[in-house]
Amino acid sequence: MKPTTTLLALHAPPGRYLKERLIQGVLFSCAFLAVVVTAVTIWIFISGSGIFFAKVPLGEFLGGTRWAPTDISTPSYGALPLIVGTLIITGIALLVAVPIGLLSAIYLSEFASERVRKVAKPILEILAGIPTVVYGYFALLFVTPLLRSVLPEIQFWNALSAGIALGIAIIPLVSSLSEDIIYAVPRELREGAYALGATKYETIRSVVLPAALSGIAAATILAMSRAIGETMIVAIAAGRVPTWPPDLLKPLETLTVHIVNVATGDAEAGAFIWATIFAIGALLFVMTLLLNILSYWIVRRFREQYE
Amino acid sequence: MSAQTLPRDRRSLTWRKAKSTLFGSLTFSTILISFALLVALIVYILINARPLMAMRAASRAGLVVSTMVIQWDAKNLTYVIVNDFVPESEAARAGIGEFDAIIHIGSQTVYRSAQVWEAIAHLPQETLPIGWISGDPTKIFGDLLPQMDPQTGAIRVAIDYLPEESLGFRAGLRPGDILVQIEDIPVTGSRQAWEALIVAAQRKPQPGPLAVQIERDGEFLTIALDAEQTAQIPITRSWARAIWDFLTSFDSNSPERAGLASAIVGSFYLVGLTALFALPIGVGAAIYLEEYATKNPLTELIQLLIVNLAGVPSVIYGIIGLEILARALQMDRVLLTGALTMTLLILPMVIIAAREALRTVPDSVRQAAYAVGATRWQVVRSHVLPYALPGILTGLIISLSRAMGEAALLILLGAFQYLTFIPGLRDYFTVIPIQIFTWIGEAKDGFANIAAAAIVVLLAILLVLNGLAIFLRIKFQRRW
Numbered sequence: 001m002k003p004t005t006t007l008l009a010l011h012a013p014p015g016r017y018l019k020e021r022l023i024q025g026v027l028f029s030c031a032f033l034a035v036v037v038t039a040v041t042i043w044i045f046i047s048g049s050g051i052f053f054a055k056v057p058l059g060e061f062l063g064g065t066r067w068a069p070t071d072i073s074t075p076s077y078g079a080l081p082l083i084v085g086t087l088i089i090t091g092i093a094l095l096v097a098v099p100i101g102l103l104s105a106i107y108l109s110e111f112a113s114e115r116v117r118k119v120a121k122p123i124l125e126i127l128a129g130i131p132t133v134v135y136g137y138f139a140l141l142f143v144t145p146l147l148r149s150v151l152p153e154i155q156f157w158n159a160l161s162a163g164i165a166l167g168i169a170i171i172p173l174v175s176s177l178s179e180d181i182i183y184a185v186p187r188e189l190r191e192g193a194y195a196l197g198a199t200k201y202e203t204i205r206s207v208v209l210p211a212a213l214s215g216i217a218a219a220t221i222l223a224m225s226r227a228i229g230e231t232m233i234v235a236i237a238a239g240r241v242p243t244w245p246p247d248l249l250k251p252l253e254t255l256t257v258h259i260v261n262v263a264t265g266d267a268e269a270g271a272f273i274w275a276t277i278f279a280i281g282a283l284l285f286v287m288t289l290l291l292n293i294l295s296y297w298i299v300r301r302f303r304e305q306y307e
Numbered sequence: 308m309s310a311q312t313l314p315r316d317r318r319s320l321t322w323r324k325a326k327s328t329l330f331g332s333l334t335f336s337t338i339l340i341s342f343a344l345l346v347a348l349i350v351y352i353l354i355n356a357r358p359l360m361a362m363r364a365a366s367r368a369g370l371v372v373s374t375m376v377i378q379w380d381a382k383n384l385t386y387v388i389v390n391d392f393v394p395e396s397e398a399a400r401a402g403i404g405e406f407d408a409i410i411h412i413g414s415q416t417v418y419r420s421a422q423v424w425e426a427i428a429h430l431p432q433e434t435l436p437i438g439w440i441s442g443d444p445t446k447i448f449g450d451l452l453p454q455m456d457p458q459t460g461a462i463r464v465a466i467d468y469l470p471e472e473s474l475g476f477r478a479g480l481r482p483g484d485i486l487v488q489i490e491d492i493p494v495t496g497s498r499q500a501w502e503a504l505i506v507a508a509q510r511k512p513q514p515g516p517l518a519v520q521i522e523r524d525g526e527f528l529t530i531a532l533d534a535e536q537t538a539q540i541p542i543t544r545s546w547a548r549a550i551w552d553f554l555t556s557f558d559s560n561s562p563e564r565a566g567l568a569s570a571i572v573g574s575f576y577l578v579g580l581t582a583l584f585a586l587p588i589g590v591g592a593a594i595y596l597e598e599y600a601t602k603n604p605l606t607e608l609i610q611l612l613i614v615n616l617a618g619v620p621s622v623i624y625g626i627i628g629l630e631i632l633a634r635a636l637q638m639d640r641v642l643l644t645g646a647l648t649m650t651l652l653i654l655p656m657v658i659i660a661a662r663e664a665l666r667t668v669p670d671s672v673r674q675a676a677y678a679v680g681a682t683r684w685q686v687v688r689s690h691v692l693p694y695a696l697p698g699i700l701t702g703l704i705i706s707l708s709r710a711m712g713e714a715a716l717l718i719l720l721g722a723f724q725y726l727t728f729i730p731g732l733r734d735y736f737t738v739i740p741i742q743i744f745t746w747i748g749e750a751k752d753g754f755a756n757i758a759a760a761a762i763v764v765l766l767a768i769l770l771v772l773n774g775l776a777i778f779l780r781i782k783f784q785r786r787w
Binding site for chain 1: 320330348618620627629631748758
């Protein structure tokens with residue numbers, strides 16, 4: 001009888017150990033790629049920003065209110081209009097996404113029957129799967145004309161409609177993350193509240209939500225980081241012009257949009273304007289990274305509570 | 308958890324219960340808002356994509372039109388011209404040439420190109436009754452020569468030379484005649500004479516002769532000039548043909564002729580290559596983290612970094628790709644560079660999904676394999692991976708649909724191109740989302756419509772991809 005594979009394993013040839021080590025090495029290098037990518041990213045941003053900050057003082061970059069890198073005679077590199085622009089768009093988006101997303105999550109986890117939940121959740125996720133250029137189109141050609149009927153002075157490109165469309169795009173992010181966390185609140189806590197005579201609303205408000213609060217906070221932070229990094233909606237609908245002081249009804253520019261502007265512009269490779277995208281990119285990278293780590297940390301801390 | 312005291316609500320139980328119901332309805336209404344937004348979005352896109360059929364029908368019939376603006380009486384006045392001559396088309400056969408102005412469709416005056424498409428969309432029969440004025444003024448007035456009136460000093464426009472086959476000659480104009488006014492519009496220049504003709508014709512409810520007042524040998528005469536020619540242009544209206552044309556033609560300056568061919572090929576190339584790169588690396592990393600890694604600081608770090616890389620904005624990856632691949636490695640901003648950078652973007656997602664899939668395979672499967680003497684790699688390859696594969700592929704497909712819709716990263720990598728060929732691996736390229744972005748930025752009438760049509764195509768592709776993922780999940784889902 002020919003020996004089967006399993007029998008072979010018992011009489012492992014000497015090469016087998018080497019092969020196993022080799023495979024483990026290959027697999028490890030796949031995982032280690034994450035470290036390499038992060039390190040390379042940080043190195044690129046440090047070296048690239050070095051060129052930028054050799055010419056522009058950090059104080060001017062973070063405190064200046066005039067962003068005009070393409071001005072040939074008097075270029076100015078105050079990134080405050082871009083930073084504030086990013087925060088404004090993010091703020092509007094969160095004002096839209098957090099209430100809708102959170103209340104949707106409460107409905108799905110606390111009120112909906114299992115059948116409704118099964119149907120409603122995937123439909124909500126569709127919103128997350130729609131590419132952001134589509135939201136940009138929607139913001140520019142649907143939301144803005146709609147807003148114009150209420151606010152006649154709103155301009156064709158404006159911060160408000162871009163922010164609203166961005167908010168719609170991140171509703172599913174908020175709802176699905178908070179739903180997971182609200183759903184994970186142990187049943188005993190709810191039953192304890194009911195046993196004390198609380199109604200459903202009182203239970204949700206005083207027991208479930210406080211228990212899930214850290215998770216909701218993590219979801220909000222993650223949504224914020226998504227909104228800060230979002231590019232296409234803003235590039236299409238918000239006008240790509242840095243304005244100071246910023247106005248919701250007027251065009252504005254965000255950090256990400258400046259990067260797109262440089263890439264789609266006609267600046268030659270090696271022109272100083274390319275250095276600006278490293279400084280802006282570094283700022284963006286640091287902001288999103290800090291938010292992501294914060295949210296990751298909150299979620300991990302929270303999960304351990306019930307285990 | 309901190310101690311919480313329940314609020315002491317002294318009101319009746321009925322009120323407190325009603326509050327629960329009310330709150331439930333409120334939360335339910337937010338779900339409805341989300342659904343309503345989704346429906347509004349899709350319906351709005353579909354409505355905007357609808358003129359595509361008429362646009363492609365017009366383009367096939369040779370009516371590639373464009374809206375022109377002239378200053379008239381200190382106001383902006385618009386008219387429509389044929390700006391792309393299509394030889395062998397129905398319009399060419401009817402005698403419509405490049406730069407001819409379309410004045411009427413049936414008894415409707417045309418001011419904007421969108422009106423032409425709307426008329427085609429609502430045609431009662433398959434022919435378009437069209438009235439147009441030649442864009443070449445010599446075919447109507449011959450050569451005009453401005454002269455100064457010796458007595459008054461005013462500019463007068465005289466016919467210098469008039470071919471016998473011209474419309475003016477046939478209507479009774481002769482060389483030497485001075486054009487005074489067309490209908491009630493005074494003629495003040497040779498180019499202006501043609502514009503006056505357009506404006507006068509636009510004021511008529513339907514094609515018909517225009518009253519041209521001339522001065523011949525000191526006498527004023529009025530001549531009926533049939534400047535507007537009419538024809539019935541056969542139109543083939545078909546959604547199938549319109550969609551086929553749209554999917555197979557290249558980008559163009561005219562929205563009726565612009566299509567998605569290069570973008571679709573670019574998108575599929577890009578996503579295919581990305582899948583090729585991301586699958587082995589992603590699965591390899593996931594296997595290492597799930598099956599091999601011991602709990603140590605390095606593993607912890609890798610896990611943390613993967614989660615964080617998943618949250619890095621795509622423009623950042625664009626900068627990395629541009630700097631490392633395009634600049635430092637001299638790879639230029641081509642399809643291959645795009646795919647490699649896109650791989651970096653979706654890799655964290657693929658890894659996270661693959662880890663989840665590996666985790667669903669119960670330990671008993673591993674133990675059984677170990678028990679018969681399999682090595683760790685044999686366990687993974689022959690026992691764990693086959694069971695986890697549907698889950699891994701589902702995760703991969705969902706990540707790829709993200710790549711399919713991604714635009715920001717590729718803009719940085721130079722996929723912002725006007726392409727009229729099918730891109731290869733080492734070519735500059737464009738993809739569907741970027742084509743949409745470019746078309747949204749075009750001011751010309753009709754580009755917003757084809758942008759919507761391209762969005763429909765993109766959403767359809769994503770629907771198929773996600774359908775495939777759901778199919779895989781249902782078909783191969785295993786309960787342990």
